[in-house]
Amino acid sequence: MARPKSEAKRNAILEASVRVFAKEGLRAPTSSISGAAGVAEGTLFRYFPTKDALVNAVYQDIKADIAGAVFSSFPRKAGVRTRLRHIWNRYVDWGAAHPAAHRVVSEIELWGGLTSESRALDAGNLAELQALAQSFREQGLAAKDLSDEYIGSVINALEEMTVSLVIDDPDGAERYRDLGFQVLWNGITARPRLRDLVSE
Amino acid sequence: MARPKSEAKRNAILEASVRVFAKEGLRAPTSSISGAAGVAEGTLFRYFPTKDALVNAVYQDIKADIAGAVFSSFPRKAGVRTRLRHIWNRYVDWGAAHPAAHRVVSEIELWGGLTSESRALDAGNLAELQALAQSFREQGLAAKDLSDEYIGSVINALEEMTVSLVIDDPDGAERYRDLGFQVLWNGITARPRLRDLVSE
Amino acid sequence: MARPKSEAKRNAILEASVRVFAKEGLRAPTSSISGAAGVAEGTLFRYFPTKDALVNAVYQDIKADIAGAVFSSFPRKAGVRTRLRHIWNRYVDWGAAHPAAHRVVSEIELWGGLTSESRALDAGNLAELQALAQSFREQGLAAKDLSDEYIGSVINALEEMTVSLVIDDPDGAERYRDLGFQVLWNGITARPRLRDLVSE
Amino acid sequence: MARPKSEAKRNAILEASVRVFAKEGLRAPTSSISGAAGVAEGTLFRYFPTKDALVNAVYQDIKADIAGAVFSSFPRKAGVRTRLRHIWNRYVDWGAAHPAAHRVVSEIELWGGLTSESRALDAGNLAELQALAQSFREQGLAAKDLSDEYIGSVINALEEMTVSLVIDDPDGAERYRDLGFQVLWNGITARPRLRDLVSE
DNA sequence: AATGAATGAGGATTCATTCAT
DNA sequence: GATGAATGAATCCTCATTCAT
16 A cells, blocks of 8 residues: 555544534535644545535544443443443533534534435444333332333433533533433432332 | 515415425525516515615524414413413324424524524513423422523423424324323422432 | 526627637636626526537537527528538538637537537537438439438538638638538449449 | 556556546546546656646547557558558558547547647658649549648548447447448549539 | 545536616 | 626535544
């Protein structure tokens, strides 16, 4: 090879994309991104054939980052509550630490140009979430009528809410994180005689 | 005249905007909108001086519509739960009935071009919500540590989640509506004796 | 209508295209053309949706012009030779008078982007030519074995040759025109008694 | 060294150029050509300093190939008709065998970037042709008023016509070749008592 | 000598907005 | 007031060419 296609440059473009998209939205020109990445306009297109492909790559990159953050040292053997709390904390912390990426993911999801491959990436995370939801239900902790999928939605909705609150008010981070988990737990666990069941 | 001539034409443009923006995103050309509205390209700009102004007007129009749907015949004298349930049902039903508008509002909120005037519009709705949260707390129903604002966020997050679920699966509408409210209620009301256990 | 889409402007663009394409080839930028036509860059695309469409329109426009020149006051009742001579003269004269257009048509034909609609336009002219060839043959004038189609090809080939010669050397126009016709006539008419000599 | 290393590579590029130019036109990117030739993008420019130079080289290469095909074992001592027939057959056969190269030459000739050196190459062939025309005329075979140059043009025009017909309809190859020659011969040779017949 | 990554000027096309009718 | 033709800046992407490896 004359010069290998630098991984560093690819990452520079992805990171610049996050920064620029966060500030200007997905309608930011590719030239802003190449500029922010310190490469020529044409170079961007050697790494990503179209702007759409770039956006998809940004999405996949962030999703992989989230998955790494959330599932690294995941206490797979621990009790349901501990595992859920792990995911919760990790995701909220990730969001707090990466507000730009968080914002960009939201915009991309609304965007309408995601490839099915990109969408498939979520399946992994989701599967893990639903596995958790399943053992949650099997232990009789779940309020009746809640499906695995539904529980996943609730977790997700309250995670997103919490991340937004934390980003808007970083000083309240820990409080929001705890409150959110409490609301989540109370929201989805069965109420009557809970104390017997919740011994963990 | 301050107002341009035809209110009907203005509404046609607003409605076309919702349809077109829902399908193509905010990056849809103004010419698509004027076309969909059955007016000439130039006419649009007699009603809205710029595209940004149009987007803001769309936002305000939808928000006003939501407010009308949610607060019309609001049982101001009824109990907290009834009032909350009223808001909950009305909002979810509105979302189910207006998926396009719902989607467009989400995109506009992420968009970054909302004027402060537009943002202020929400204040009204929010005020009502927080009034509700306040009496909710005053009656000792709320889990401790939940501020009015925070309760508003939770309501909002679970509303959005529920609307999305209903739009994706209209047949489950009523079930999602009820489940969502149950999760909300359990999530934010105090759990008499469980506090001890939940301390982590 | 606010302002009708000016036919004059459309023609200005077509004529500028011929001039510019003749000088710079089909790879000339559209901006050169709009500039030469005295309109804005964007205006060109209101009249022709793509560059390809423009090239096709140029082709059709020129072909129509040729057909007009060649078949106006066509002596349909006259003898074969007169009619052939009419076409011959008119075409050669047209080419001499429109060297740029002549050149551009050649390049477009080699280009590979002609629509079937554009190609169909030639059918008209060709039909007329072949009708002529047919009556030519029916009168026993044609050398044996020459099909209508083939005769058409010969006419065309010698016409093109003649036009090129005339363009390169305008002073010899009349001579080339006469010589060419003589070669054509001798080439395609039967030679009563010469067959013996020509046996190879 | 003056010559770059691999003659094989140079030829691979030239042949790939013909293939690619025939399919995509001269506007084909150099990267398509290097790809088709199995060399790196940069390698092409070690053999040909610019794209224009490559096109000129392609032209010269094809022209040399034609000259080889047409004038190898040329019966220099034979009669005019035999010699003309030799050239005719060889050229038509070459065209039939190399439709891509034939097409590419046409496009290059229209292209406008040929160097004078490239144009000069034809001179050789042309000289031979005109020598033929000269002895043709000297033997009193030519119709009066036909210059050597003019006769060359006619030969060329009918050759091109014939090659095109053969490429479009390979089954008719031999027939087109013979017919074409007959038209050519009749077209340019004197007709004994033509004036009687041609009374117009 | 060969490679292919990097470059950036250039080109087709879009679209918000203006303005003549 | 309504229209839609006209505008040209802005954008995505291409590609001939250079140059580090």
